[in-house]
Amino acid sequence: MTTKSNANKNWPSTILHIDSDAFFASCEKVVSPYLKNRPVVTGAERGIATSVCYIAKKLGIKRGMLIKDIKKQFPQVVIRNSQYKLYTLISNKMTKILARFCDKIENYSIDESFLDLTELGSFYNHSYTKLGATIKNTIKKELDITVSIGISLTKTLAKLASKHRKPDGLTVVAKDQIKNFLSQIAIQDVWGIGNKTANKMIKLGIKTALDFTNQNINFIKTYFYKPQIETYFELKGIKIYDIILKKEKPKSITRSQTFYPPTKNIKIIKSHLSANIDSAFRQLRKLNLLTNKIIIFIKTQQFIYLKSEINLPCYTAYPLLIYKRIDRELIKIYQPNLEYRATGVVLLNLKSADLRQLQIFADPDKEAKLQSLYEKIDLINQKYPNCLTTGLQTYTKPHKQKKGLFLLNIKV
Ligand SMILES: [Mg+2]
Structure with missing residues (x-):
């Protein structure tokens, strides 16, 4: 009997989202290892914190804080100018590592990527926890950067999963775990749902992502528009958004x-x-x-x-x-x-x-x-x-x- 190689009832589709932890600050630590155990903030040239390492976060420093305030309140913090060329270089290295595991990669931003693992399901034996750990270890070993990874059925679920445990997190949400996972996610934390929409949902009694997916589709269509309807299906594990592969860009x-x-x-x-x-x-x-x-x-x-x-x-x-x-x-x-x-x-x-x-x-x-x-x-x-x-x-x-x-x- 022949079976469809990538068919698996728990994984009709598989998307991995990877997000580097405090990326710019981590890159600074890569090139200056003596900063490893010190609080580091980048963005000195702009006067606001653009990236805050986890040691600095523990002190109470947040992204967007004024550098002059940080200097005053936390004199022990190392404040650096941004070195975007360095960050781009390390980001490219990370993409090269990811390409060893999967050829369908969307570089979503300088420190975030989506991978479509659907067709590689049987190749990895659907052991996505193992695969996620291997990717994390490889990046840690070769670049000395920690990342958080989320693996699930859609881009929206994978993005929520990578955010679920940070830093250095790995969250895998298979089809039969979606409901339990969504019950832990506040509706305002769902990727693609802005503050205004979240407030409207809360007024309608939708407090968690699970509350949202528990609604009848006709209710959703009555109260919401296309982007929220797409999010509704994505949260249910029905893939709407494809990985956007890099196209050749024109010269003119x-x-x-x-x-x-x-x-x-x-x-x-x-x-x-x-x-x-x-x-x-x-x-x-x-x-x-x-x-x-x-x-x-x-x-x-x-x-x-x-x-x-x-x-x-x-x-x-x-x-x-x-x-x-x-x-x-x-x-x-x-x-x-x-x-x-x-x-x-x-x-x-x-x-x-x-x-x-x-x-x-x-x-x-x-x-x-x-x-x-x-x-x-x-x-x-x-x-x-x-x-x-x-x-x-x-x-x-x-x-x-x-x-x-x-x-x-x-x-x-
Ligand atoms: Mg990040």
Whole structure:
């Protein structure tokens, strides 16, 4: 008799989530072993604690605390500047170790990954406690970093499991253990459930993750939206979210559009160019990339391309920062006696936005504000395509404006 190799009633799917404990502070201890038994905090350059080792946590120090307060209250604490290149290096080493155990890896952040072990179930004999321990020991031995691992049927359950025991934890939740596990999890601690939703749930009498999964699906559909419905199934052990495997990232992003009728009017040209720029940057953000080199071009009726290259002083994914600069460049290449039929933009020197953590920005506060603003814009535009555009695009879609096009014109 042949059996389906990976079928196991307790493990219809298997996801492992791994989360390094106080990662940045641990990396500091790796390169400075004399700090091993001392309280270490990173983030001196930002003035706030970005990572707090477990010895420092025991003193009562929390992430986000002001460095000046820590210095005053806990003079014994070692406070370090962040060394993101070092953290990225160690993170890459960790990914290489994980790749020995599984080829389906999603690097969720610099210190967190998901592994899809479903197809390897029979290979590991479904002994996930043993596998988790082996991975932990390997990382400890080779990198001297402790991690917490959660293994369960879905991403949501695995993430909750890795958080369940920290630091140096290993929590395995098989199908028949889910209910017991969820009864110990407060609803506000569930991955993907924000404060507002948690409060709404508590008002409805849902206090634990188990209370949530015990509800009838019709009740859930009456009171909640798609993300919570997905979480509901994930918590029940029904896999909704797949591992997102790394795709080849493009070397450049181009957006160009021909318009009709051709025009000499620089306002109309600018309007079309800004629509292309918005679209290119939207794609850039979608791919989690940043750029610091932009080429803009305008094309004449005679198919002559006039272009300008813009090198930015730092990487960004937000065009609001550069519209003024683009305006100046456009004026430079624009010749008033010619008629134009197309505009375009090419984004080059693309880098992963994970480098955001490398603090490559001149003004991190402004960058953080823009990030939050664009996250909202992208969300709204995803739901209502092109609902929010820059005011610069007034001349591109005047018919839409009459219908009530929202123009975004925000000064940051
Ligand atoms: Mg962590």
